[in-house]
Amino acid sequence: MPDWSELLPLSLPVGELLSRGTLTFLGLTLLLRIVGRREAGGLGMTDLLVIVLIADAASAGLTGDAQTLGDGAVLVGTILAWSLLLDAAAYRWPRFAKLYKARPKPPVDRGRLNRRTMRREFMEEAEVMSQLRLHGIEDLRKVRRAHIEPNGLISIIPYEDTEIGETPEPPASWGRLPRVSTGQAVN
Structure with a gap:
């Protein structure tokens, strides 16, 4: 039978635990933001970070590494x-x-490879073309824009x-847009 009086009390001061958790989360968030996100797959980098940190923090208590x-x-x-606070701040202040x-970055723009984005994300042309083929596109010129989300x-x-290389025209249904000046109603 476990001794509950030794399992639940804190072995370190609350302030130290809060400081450790804060510094670890913010430091890793900054590093992941700098490094990039191409390898994250279906999760956002912050989501991945929260999962890893929670698993590590919880496992220390489960395995006895923590007091x-x-x-x-x-x-x-x-x-x-911290995860909720930073998400709320990002929502509140654009x-x-x-x-x-992170913002989407275009490795393809108007049918051409964007080498700057590819360099930043460490992507080779073969990787971009592979992604296009996964979407059923074999010709780069058929892509208006691709984004690394x-x-x-x-x-x-x-x-x-x-046709390949043509600039698409706006739909006829758009018609001519009415001019609006300050204080004048549009009929």
Whole structure:
């Protein structure tokens, strides 16, 4: 029978546990943001980070590496709190979101490879072409734009109903848009 009085109390001060969890989460978030996200697959980098840190913090309490389960609980709570706080801040303040959240990057733009993006993401032409083939596209010129999404997957926007190399025309249904000046109603 476990001795509950030794399992639940904290072995370290709460402030130290909060500091450790905060510094670890923020430091790894910054490193992952700098390194990139191409290898993440279906998860966002922050999601992956939270999962790994929670698993590590919880396992320390489960395997006995930490002194008590309370230590692991404080660390898990700290990690989740920072994850929620940063997501809420990114939602509330768009300028912060630009720094914190990854944005899509185009390895293909108007039927041409974007070598700068490919260099930044360490992608070779063969990898881009492989992704195009997975989307059923064999000719690079048929791609209006491709994006490496924040979760690491590549989305592709092909040209529609145009010959290769042609610039598509806007639909006829758009017609001519009415001019609007300040204080004037549009009929």
